[in-house]
Amino acid sequence: CAKKAKTPKDSNNDLAACRMLLSELEAHQDAWPFLSPVRHKSVPGYRKVIKKPMDFSTIKEKLTNNLYLNLETFIIDVNLVFDNCQKFNEDDSEIGRAGHRMRRFFDKRWTELL
Numbered sequence: 001c002a003k004k005a006k007t008p009k010d011s012n013n014d015l016a017a018c019r020m021l022l023s024e025l026e027a028h029q030d031a032w033p034f035l036s037p038v039r040h041k042s043v044p045g046y047r048k049v050i051k052k053p054m055d056f057s058t059i060k061e062k063l064t065n066n067l068y069l070n071l072e073t074f075i076i077d078v079n080l081v082f083d084n085c086q087k088f089n090e091d092d093s094e095i096g097r098a099g100h101r102m103r104r105f106f107d108k109r110w111t112e113l114l
């Protein structure tokens with residue numbers, strides 16, 4: 001079917017949804033490993049293994065600088081946070097479990113927006 005044209009209103013709605021979703025992620029009790037960039041100097045191997053680091057503060061910065069075209073591009077970056085977490089951390093670890101809980105929470109919230 002023909003793609004719906006994006007109006008400025010749609011973009012503003014997407015932006016408001018991104019801001020709301022991000023503030024909920026930041027407020028989550030399991031957000032602590034993801035609030036700021038992983039300091040690769042204090043996490044051996046991180047820079048080698050994780051090609052595209054991402055964290056909630058960087059997403060907030062990008063949102064503020066209008067670098068997300070729409071909800072989809074925002075969701076891609078949020079999923080990058082969780083994919084990096086799964087790649088580097090054992091599922092059965094503090095950070096690994098936090099990542100799985102945060103991903104489950106996020107998937108539930110954004111699908112409720114559809």
Ligand SMILES: Cc1ncccc1N[C@@H](C)c1cnc2ccsc2c1
Nearest residue numbers: 033034036037038043085088089095
């Ligand atoms: C998301 C992630 N993946 C792999 C390694 C680190 C991190 N998070 C950082 C903030 C971090 C960095 N250092 C520590 C020390 C104990 S928990 C924790 C969390």
